[in-house]
Amino acid sequence: MKSFLWMLAVCVTAVQSFAQKPAPEGRPDVKQGNITAADFSKAPYAIDSSAHAVVLMDIGDSEFTGNNQSSFDLVYTHQKRIHIIDKNGFDHATVQIPLYTSKTKEESLQSLVAYTYNLEGDKVVATKVEKSSIFIEKQNEFYKLCKFTFPNLKEGSIIEFKYKVVSPFIQNLQPWNFQDAIPTLWSEYTVGIPNVLDFLILYQGYREFDYTNQNVKNMSYRVTIDDHSYQRNSVDVNTPVTTTTWAIKNVPALKYENFTSSVSNHLQRIFFQLRTVRYDESKPIQVMNTWEQIMKDLMKDNNFGGTLSQKHDVYEQEVAPSLGKVENDLDKAMGIFRYVRNRFKSSGTGSIYLKQTIRKLGETKSGTAAEINLFLTSMLRNGGFTARPVILSTRSNGIAPDMFPILNEFNYVICLLEHDNKKYFLDASRKKMGFGRLPLAVYNGQARVVDELPLLMNLSPDSIQETSVVNVSINNTDNGTELEGSVSIDPGYYESTDIRDELDSKTDSVYFADIEKKFEPVIRIGHKSIDGLKDFESPLNIYYEFKTDLNEDVLYFNPMFSEKLKENPFKSQKREYPVEMPYVMNRRFTLNMEIPKGYSVDEMPKSEKILLNDKDGYFEYVINNNGRNIILNSRIMLAKSTFLNADYEPLRAFFGVIVKKHAEMIVFKKNK
């Protein structure tokens, strides 16, 4: 398998450049219901002998038809045949088909046919999914779900469904995932695109296609062109139609792993973006444009940037009065940021567009992250600052292709403030993000500043140094029956955010009680403090003092105390995708411990230093005994956040060494 994702784009009109591959062995007979006794073979599937269900074939087809209400209709036909091997595969016999609706248009489900096939003796018996057992349930204003399950299902049944959805949303040319939660023997997608509709086609995945085919035919469509005048024109469009088929055989089940930004980044898929509509060659309608043009449009679009620079009453009436007395302009910007962050409630991530106007947002004080940060941008501009929106795709949304301006792939907006020749990235949609701090979810590579010059910003997790520093000091007490110590912890910024979240639902005393539990010798925590809980701009400082008894002849101490790395974060032996950590890890620990009075060191761990692949990281554990004190420095440092799967073994071994070293003990013996 290739370690890198390959992603490339082909323009459908470039027929001659298309490499055709003949149909290989194993292409199934796709005729619906053509199922024979041989298909029920009980022999385990070579692709995965432990599979509970296997997709025998998954066939999709998208084509355009004429329409007398609007331009084109998209007709999506989907046929899927699954072999249910045992009871654990029964869940795959329940099917849900989403049908999208807008205020004026909706998708319609046509000709759903579904059968269960069982082998009875040597006869294949089919049981139909009856109409009365097919449900269509309105979920909310955006979509309905068609739901059904297969009757007469047994271990060994084969099920097959085929349906057609007619959609008026021609931009939603269905993407195709060649990979499923269960293994797929054959996955094939055919798309017929009239050349008047110029779509960009994007591929993602690690595999090459086993079969591709392309042909061109001339077709005529009667479509209605709504040119926003009172007159709607029905016209005949004659155009060549390019029909392309892609297929892959034997695709293993999708696997979920830890430290993955999003499994969708690793999925084998094809997706589309409409670029131009050319009913009339001389008057092409640009749908997808250059970044420059898109940014210009976005800046003018009332659902995005169009009203950001306008004067909004909410600024004078609410934001400005909340600022109080400000020392300087930066203070003022921070005040505006805090106003928005503290007052607004985020409904999560959605699209990059405004669903409410800036004025309405000022009233509802709730919206998507994009809306909140566009509002912030507007308020900063009202306050006289240079602020611009930045669009990006969050980690869980996958990587947006940076070569092509496909706005659908972007789902998040942050704000870029420029002040005094300094740049500040702001996100006011998260309650605990400080001024100039961004949540980890947005560090997903490329981001675009919405401006005349659509600057490309790099938000890489490699740029986040998450540094934590822990200092422990332990001393004898005068009475000689106990030791006293203090621990000062400076967690990294994001770890601090996690602790702030934790302390939302937990009292300080419970938090420290949990620390007490993690200690190797039994301790009693005395004085304790957490500084900076409400200062979201900076990391926390946690400090506590403790005492521990000296009541045994032999004392066993783990010198890492509660800071030891207990488990290897990389448990599984094999890895399919790259390891994508959210930041670059840097952890330092120091101990300065007086040797307990009346005791001497019987033994202690040896110092150790290792490198990860020469320069990808290092671990050091340096311990010294100078006769009075034991001094330990432990440091884990990585040089980057993402490791290819080829580097998985060394990474796992590296953490293995750390876990082992961190478990080692110091033994003190009472002097005789």
Place this chain on the structure above:
Amino acid sequence: MKYLMICLVLFATESKAQSYAAFFIPDSLRKNAVAVCRLEEKKVEIFSSSKAIVRNRYVITVLNPHGDGYGNYSNHYDKLRKLNNINGTLYDALGKKIKSMQKKDLLDMAYNDEISLMTDDRMKRFSFNHTSYPYTVEFTDEEQLNGTFFLPSWNPVPGQKFSVQHSSFEVVLHEGADVRFKELNVPEKPIEKVAGKQKSYVWTLKDFPAYEREWFQPAPENFLPNVYLAPVEFTIGNYTGKMDTWENLGKFILQLNAGKDALPPAIAADVKRLIGNVSNREEKIRLLYEYLQQNTRYISIQMGIGGWQPFDASYVATKRYGDCKALSNYMVSLLKEAGITAHYVLINSGEARRGLWEDFPAPYFNHAVVCVPSGKDTLWLECTSQTISPGYMGSSTGNRKALMIADHGGVVVNSPLYTAKENRQVRKIQAQVDESGNLKASLNTRFSGIEQETQHYLLHNNTAAMREKYLNQSLDLPNYSVEAIRYNETKSSIPEIEEYMELKATNYATITGKRMFITPNLVNKVSTRPDASKPRKYAVVYPHSFTHADTVEISVPAGYEPESIPKDVTVDNPFGKYSIRFEVKDNVIRMYRRYTREAATYPASSYADLAAFYHALYQADHSRVVLVKQSE
């Protein structure tokens, strides 16, 4: 004095408008609270067995972001229950109106219970999404009940950290209408009034402070005020019935299920073929139950009259699927065909609400099972699982009262009881630690009763990959991998699963210089250490009964001698019996551990002792052996 005057003035001017200003909330109601019910007026008007109207009005002050959930609107509706006249108003901290809810912002959505393929249920939801605290919301709505089978209840305290200033519940009975009620923890009897041909009851709750959830607390219905209603006579869809007695409620269920037991000839023939040569009754039941398990699966479709009427037996026979009602009815039909009397049983599954109130017949059930009565050998059958043993109910439906629908009507019965004798986990471990501290172990464990449920689920409801993933994460061991796993299941009304596992744990023993540190208790440690520093308010309800027995043998490399061996610990008190013993001899560490507990309720005053019990077990379970390599 000055403060008081101001208040008086405010009261005087605002008394009509009922000030919602947050500063009128007394400190006693702010304590521990994230939201306060300022006023609730719930009124149920019952016109007849087929018509009732519920009017809700509530005013809630949300004190901080944790209370936002209490300030949201949400209510259900379906074909038998209309939801109308929904209004909402938002007030600021001073009680000044900010805005009203706009009808178009009210969300209308399918009610997704995460289980059902399809239900009739829908819900309406709304949130002001306000973020200046405190704020106050007021909502009113009206439910039109088309039939009185399900009547509303009064739950003035819906959850923790929620206090109530004033809540009232009024039930109005029009001429000819009747109702029964079940009062739980209500401070006062209702005020009864008769006006003409109308009769009314009013319950009131005032100044109820917020409570905070505690570890193993009693079910809220044991300490929160509630009033439940149930009809005497009712209508639901085209059916009428009575539920003044359990027997009558059962008669209604008989009416719903009547004529739904006819099996298609092919299935009847299957039944004959299966049990033709079998004379043992229990064997017949087992064969037919297996037939059900092999030929059906669970698909929940809750439609029609409140989701109470099962699809008939021929539906299940042809579709091979059904919900708990349809599958239970089908099982009863199969047994009937074989000449065995079995009954449909309504029950509450899960931990939330167990059993029923014997003195208050009411339709509070969420599940159906089958009971095949036969005195001591009575068998209970869970019909929605393709893998459970015949006769086993377990943690979801065992240990509780249920309503059996006998031929003459409903009868309250007890489902099977599972005690520490049935719920067992007996484990033997043989392990070796090598010179570098790596451990290899083989674990042989016999799980039975409720203790085998996790393994049953792992074995039957997971793919091999999921099972491997779970097993590689579930044990309390750092850095280990499961090398082999085998299961052997013995089906019985107390099912048993034997698990054989081999695992490797790198660096299980910590080696520093000449010493080796080993924790003999590999995988069965008490991990809870309750915090006893906070005073306990409620009794401790411990719901689990079990017996654990562990034997561990770990051989270590030659040349190591013990420096420190943990002390043996024996605890025997009302909370449980526990003993752990350690031995080190001839390079072998041995540990014997036994731990037994029974489900029980302990008074709040015993909480410190209970915490001490856990601390003692925690320490004993985590204690370790220190070995020293002898110099040659």
